[in-house]
Amino acid sequence: MKIALAGNPNSGKTTLFNALTGSNQFVGNWPGVTVEKKEGKLKGHKDVVIMDLPGIYSLSPYTLEEVVARNYLINERPDAILNIIDGTNLERNLYLSTQLMELGIPMVMAVNMMDIVKKSGNKIHLDKLKQKLGCEVVEISALKGTGVKEAAEKVIQVAKRKTAVPPVHKFAAEVEDVLDSIETKLGSGVPEEQKRFFAIKLLEKDDKIGMQMKQAPDVSDEIKYIEKEMDDDTESIITNERYVYISSIIDECYTKVNTKEKLTVSDKIDRVVTNRFLALPIFAAVMVIVYYVSVTTVGTWATDWVNDGVFGDGWHLFGIESLYIPSIPELIGNGLAAIGCADWLSGLILDGIVAGVGAVLGFVPQMLVLFIFLAFLESCGYMARVAFIMDRIFRKFGLSGKSFIPMLIGTGCGVPGVMASRTIENDRDRKMTVMTTTFIPCGAKMPIIALIAGALFGGAWWVAPSAYFVGIAAIICSGIILKKTKMFAGDPAPFVMELPAYHWPTVGNVLRSMWERGWSFIKKAGTIILLSTIVVWFTTYFGWVDGQFRMLEDMELDHSILATIGNAIAWIFAPLGWGNWRAAVAAITGLVAKENVVGTFGILYGFAEVAEDGAEYWGALAGSMTAVAAYSFLTFNLLCAPCFAAMGAIKREMNSAKWFWFAIGYQTLLAYVVSLCVYQIGTLITTGAFGVGTVVAFLLVIVFIYLLVRPYKESNTLNISAKAMARVK
Amino acid sequence: MKTLKQVPCGQTVKVTKLTGEGPVKRRIMDMGITKGVEIFVRKVAPLGDPIEITVRGYELSVRKADAEMIQVE
Numbered sequence: 001m002k003i004a005l006a007g008n009p010n011s012g013k014t015t016l017f018n019a020l021t022g023s024n025q026f027v028g029n030w031p032g033v034t035v036e037k038k039e040g041k042l043k044g045h046k047d048v049v050i051m052d053l054p055g056i057y058s059l060s061p062y063t064l065e066e067v068v069a070r071n072y073l074i075n076e077r078p079d080a081i082l083n084i085i086d087g088t089n090l091e092r093n094l095y096l097s098t099q100l101m102e103l104g105i106p107m108v109m110a111v112n113m114m115d116i117v118k119k120s121g122n123k124i125h126l127d128k129l130k131q132k133l134g135c136e137v138v139e140i141s142a143l144k145g146t147g148v149k150e151a152a153e154k155v156i157q158v159a160k161r162k163t164a165v166p167p168v169h170k171f172a173a174e175v176e177d178v179l180d181s182i183e184t185k186l187g188s189g190v191p192e193e194q195k196r197f198f199a200i201k202l203l204e205k206d207d208k209i210g211m212q213m214k215q216a217p218d219v220s221d222e223i224k225y226i227e228k229e230m231d232d233d234t235e236s237i238i239t240n241e242r243y244v245y246i247s248s249i250i251d252e253c254y255t256k257v258n259t260k261e262k263l264t265v266s267d268k269i270d271r272v273v274t275n276r277f278l279a280l281p282i283f284a285a286v287m288v289i290v291y292y293v294s295v296t297t298v299g300t301w302a303t304d305w306v307n308d309g310v311f312g313d314g315w316h317l318f319g320i321e322s323l324y325i326p327s328i329p330e331l332i333g334n335g336l337a338a339i340g341c342a343d344w345l346s347g348l349i350l351d352g353i354v355a356g357v358g359a360v361l362g363f364v365p366q367m368l369v370l371f372i373f374l375a376f377l378e379s380c381g382y383m384a385r386v387a388f389i390m391d392r393i394f395r396k397f398g399l400s401g402k403s404f405i406p407m408l409i410g411t412g413c414g415v416p417g418v419m420a421s422r423t424i425e426n427d428r429d430r431k432m433t434v435m436t437t438t439f440i441p442c443g444a445k446m447p448i449i450a451l452i453a454g455a456l457f458g459g460a461w462w463v464a465p466s467a468y469f470v471g472i473a474a475i476i477c478s479g480i481i482l483k484k485t486k487m488f489a490g491d492p493a494p495f496v497m498e499l500p501a502y503h504w505p506t507v508g509n510v511l512r513s514m515w516e517r518g519w520s521f522i523k524k525a526g527t528i529i530l531l532s533t534i535v536v537w538f539t540t541y542f543g544w545v546d547g548q549f550r551m552l553e554d555m556e557l558d559h560s561i562l563a564t565i566g567n568a569i570a571w572i573f574a575p576l577g578w579g580n581w582r583a584a585v586a587a588i589t590g591l592v593a594k595e596n597v598v599g600t601f602g603i604l605y606g607f608a609e610v611a612e613d614g615a616e617y618w619g620a621l622a623g624s625m626t627a628v629a630a631y632s633f634l635t636f637n638l639l640c641a642p643c644f645a646a647m648g649a650i651k652r653e654m655n656s657a658k659w660f661w662f663a664i665g666y667q668t669l670l671a672y673v674v675s676l677c678v679y680q681i682g683t684l685i686t687t688g689a690f691g692v693g694t695v696v697a698f699l700l701v702i703v704f705i706y707l708l709v710r711p712y713k714e715s716n717t718l719n720i721s722a723k724a725m726a727r728v729k
Numbered sequence: 730m731k732t733l734k735q736v737p738c739g740q741t742v743k744v745t746k747l748t749g750e751g752p753v754k755r756r757i758m759d760m761g762i763t764k765g766v767e768i769f770v771r772k773v774a775p776l777g778d779p780i781e782i783t784v785r786g787y788e789l790s791v792r793k794a795d796a797e798m799i800q801v802e
Contacts (some may be wrong), residue, residue: 058755060752060756060759062751062752062755062756063756088786089785089786089787090786091785092760092785092787095759095761233750236747236754236755239758239763240758240763240764243758243766244763270788274772274775274781275775276772276773277775279774280775384790387790388779388790389774389775390776391774391776391778391779391790391792392774392776392777392778392779393776395792495790495791495792495795496753496756496757496760496789496790496792496795497789497790498760498787498788499781499788499789499790500788501788
């Protein structure tokens with residue numbers, strides 16, 4: 001038996017889902033889209049599957065979530081719908097209920113947050129609600145767990161009955177007449193109980209539904225007639241009629257004590273938090289706390305502990321000298337040595353697999369700390385205010401106000417930064433954020449900046465700030481350019497956002513959300529990180545020495561496969577000013593982790609150990625490239641494809657191979673173009689040298705400016721194929 | 730014709746007509762802003778846009794560009 005859980009965002013749907021299913025949950029994605037799909041078995045009923053539909057306000061064809069939800073309802077036809085509605089926000093929640101009732105699927109309505117309603121002294125008359133909507137109604141409090149069991153039993157009961165009660169609500173007489181005539185036209189191809197739904201969708205000119213029907217009758221006469229009669233488009237007429245009906249019954253169903261004068265606690269909080277003058281300081285303070293705890297202190301301690309302790313040189317329990325606990329590579333290394341394992345195999349296990357696993361797990365503690373904050377900010381209601389406060393700045397670049405948090409976290413580490421983009425609902429904004437977050441110089445890119453600044457610019461103060469400037473400029477320009485491209489211009493992004501009432505989230509919900517996100521990173525991003533670490537390990541430690549293929553020592557890097565690859569591709573970087581194989585190899589090892597760039601240069605210049613900023617070989621590096629070339633090398637490494645861990649996170653968040661490669665390809669292309677322009681135009685200014693490269697650079701600048709300023713029109717159609725989605729079952 | 734964009738904070742107005750078309754209009758209507766409904770303008774975001782309104786008993790934020798589509802009296 002399949003039961004769909006449907007309701008508005010912020011109606012307590014997730015809490016109810018958790019209460020119904022406990023830990024029997026399966027989280028995935030709806031086919032072909034990034035919308036999360038959750039299903040679970042009802043506690044105590046192994047044969048009942050609860051499908052958690054995305055939170056939606058309507059069944060319109062304009063947002064991804066709505067299309068996903070209605071395709072499921074129409075094509076899969078669950079045995080019953082459990083419609084959760086927020087009792088403190090009855091009118092708007094009932095709007096969706098009127099649409100769900102028309103589907104011809106048995107339905108139970110669960111009025112949530114009844115504890116808050118009762119506390120405020122207001123009354124909801126369930127019997128009236130049942131009479132006016134035509135479905136069973138129960139009252140619950142998902143947070144307190146009251147009424148949940150009864151709701152589950154009721155929904156099983158109506159599902160067993162198999163037949164849906166026809167909807168009670170009626171529209172104006174003219175509209176009803178037109179609907180009747182369309183229903184007659186539908187004929188026997190559509191089951192009786194679904195006729196009203198399809199008739200309304202046809203009248204609304206909803207072509208996504210029209211395409212899914214085997215044969216859609218021509219209803220243009222009806223549309224023309226009613227549009228003339230009521231002086232509005234049919235879509236608006238229907239929407240209007242629904243609210244007219246709800247307004248007409250609301251007084252009977254809902255008795256409100258006079259609270260006009262009294263402010264709720266939530267109102268009082270909001271007065272301060274989004275106050276004209278206090279909003280920005282409070283926002284800054286919240287962000288500082290999030291950053292300080294999850295990046296500067298606790299998160300970094302945890303990550304350092306995993307990277308340097310558990311997967312590094314071992315650690316001391318509670319920091320006590322005598323309680324030494326060896327690291328995992330140490331333990332495994334000793335074990336392998338004891339059984340006399342071959343060098344290449346222990347190399348593969350230690351430097352390939354264990355290091356790869358360490359690279360995945362190393363990010364997890366920091367991420368979990370960050371996810372606790374995000375889950376808290378989201379469920380208490382502040383995240384919506386972040387979007388409200390920052391919207392004006394970010395929407396200009398095709399981003400959401402909520403993009404601020406991924407970017408901020410990205411200055412510490414791009415991996416949790418990319419993962420933080422999950423809080424953005426709008427698909428287009430989220431993809432844009434995922435693509436641009438890693439342009440911000442993260443902590444691991446600092447040593448590269450220190451290296452270039454120290455070796456070629458005499459430690460000039462402006463190098464580091466300029467790196468941030470390049471990163472921010474890359475985000476802004478990318479936002480403006482990308483939002484005009486076909487890939488992004490497809491989907492509309494109406495910013496009409498609910499600002500939910502503030503409330504304390506439960507510890508359970510916050511922890512569950514933290515764990516789900518952390519686990520999905522390990523599962524989805526882990527594979528790509530592990531595999532690429534092994535590949536780079538192999539190419540680094542194997543190569544030809546004197547015509548013989550064998551495993552290499554640390555200092556023999558210049559004989560490795562990697563060096564061969566570096567030599568082979570170095571010409572690609574010649575126009576950027578650093579077409580020597582050392583720089584090419586360093587850029588490749590930078591993909592494992594950006595700070596590797598410094599160490600790789602060290603080995604290639606013959607130093608086994610170098611300082612974090614590579615001070616030992618500054619002279620040698622300065623001799624091999626000009627200052628302009630070095631800056632071009634810096635910009636390339638800042639902007640190009642991030643480290644494998646961040647790529648894994650991008651892959652996880654994009655959830656599509658096409659989008660993943662588009663993101664990586666775009667980042668690398670942009671890095672190449674910017675570095676080329678920096679080198680060619682920089683060389684022209686410093687030395688006056690003019691050549692083919694300079695011409696190309698100027699042409700690229702012109703194309704770039706054109707892409708920035710070309711006019712474009714916001715699209716009005718949701719760019720997904722309803723048919724294709726219907727086919728994937 | 731007066732639109733929601735011109736209404737100062739702290740005022741309650743009544744919607745007379747919605748102009749425009751397509752997803753944005755549908756979304757605005759889905760959220761409960763329909764003909765005849767009362768809207769209370771609560772505040773403007775600290776950077777001057779969007780605005781926060783109360784409609785049908787809950788809080789909603791709308792961009793000023795979209796608020797221009799809502800005619801009020």
